[in-house]
Amino acid sequence: MKKPETVKGLEELGRVQLSKSFFMREFLYSEISQIEGIPNIPDDPDLAIEAGKNLCERVLEPIQDALGRISIRSAYRSCAINQRGNEKGFSCAKNEDNYAGHIWDRRDGEYMGATACVIVTSFIPYYDRTQDWTALAWWIHDHVKAYANMTFFPKYAAFNITWHENPDYPKYIYSYAENPHTGKSSGYLTKKNMDNFSGSHQQFYQEFIQQL
Template sequence: MKAVTSYDQLDKLGRVRLSQNFYMRDFLFSEIAAWHAGSTVDGTFLQLRNVPDRPDVAIETGKQLCNLLLEPLQATFGRINIRSGYRSPAVNAFGNSKGLNCGSNESNFGAHIWDYPDAARKELGAMACIIVPWQHDRLRAHPWTEMAWWIHDHLPYSTLQFFASGAFNIGWQVTPQRVIRSTVAPQKLTAPDMPNHGGLHTSEYPGYPELRSPA
């Protein structure tokens, strides 16, 4: 698919089906772009469009994220909510500069910026920030680590980052890093160099369902 330069092309991009239940349009909405587009910065009209520079790359990485991670989560726990998906470099850079919960572009290449490889490993990836309502409803009585360990044991994630709100980032990369972090303690739950990384952790998520395959 060519670079998006018209509304018709954007409409076509949004209709691309990434997996059984997810379409590209599900990941293109940006509250930053929706609120700040059309404003002025230092007298300059601001145009923010949350559209990939390289649609074909974004589609392919998005398919991996959806098929390998989001579809199994939704099949097992019920409908998931997407808080933030794809971010264009322009939108992400603006969000970072204004303190709107966006890391630098360099830290988001191969993550929320799906169509550029990550700066360190030069690998492609895709990330979404999601809420799993089934888990979110349990958070008052159960720690966030339960979902983290369940995903660790069942899905080929690359990185997870959990937030106090109950949302979490889940990312796919060509070569998974298998690292889990959080903004609340413990801030680093596991990584390949930690002794708790290997084996199964079934006792850490009592009452969780078995992994279900998408229908």
């Protein structure tokens, strides 16, 4: 598919079904695009679609199947959108660090990948009551093995979640929200070299799952 340059072409891209529940259109919305007037359109739609399908089929669908509706907060960014976001301090890493992340249509070396910032709506009442985002993080860690990394934020326990083609890509869970179990304001919940990476973490999410 060529980069869309017409309304009809962009409609065709938006209608691409990435998985049983998700279409490309819902991943293209960008506040930076809206305010800065820069189109958020992939230069390489085929690569963006392939990466997005892996993210949706292997990561997002398993979460939605088990926990209910996922709301897409932010996902694909074109290089131009991400660069503007980085230059203006809109919480965007530089382009090279976002290849195969939010920039779906650029490879990280030889590997493709994709990131979306999402909210699990069924988790909001539990999070509002407990402020314990780790319950959701540990459930995904135990049940969705295809995720590459997650980064949590305080509002609604929204989180970036990435699928990456590289099997050796560093897997971790990081948060900018306070961990209620440790009192730390931010940092890693787990990563491969930490003692808590392996095994079951059911004790952290059992209460949440029982309330579904």
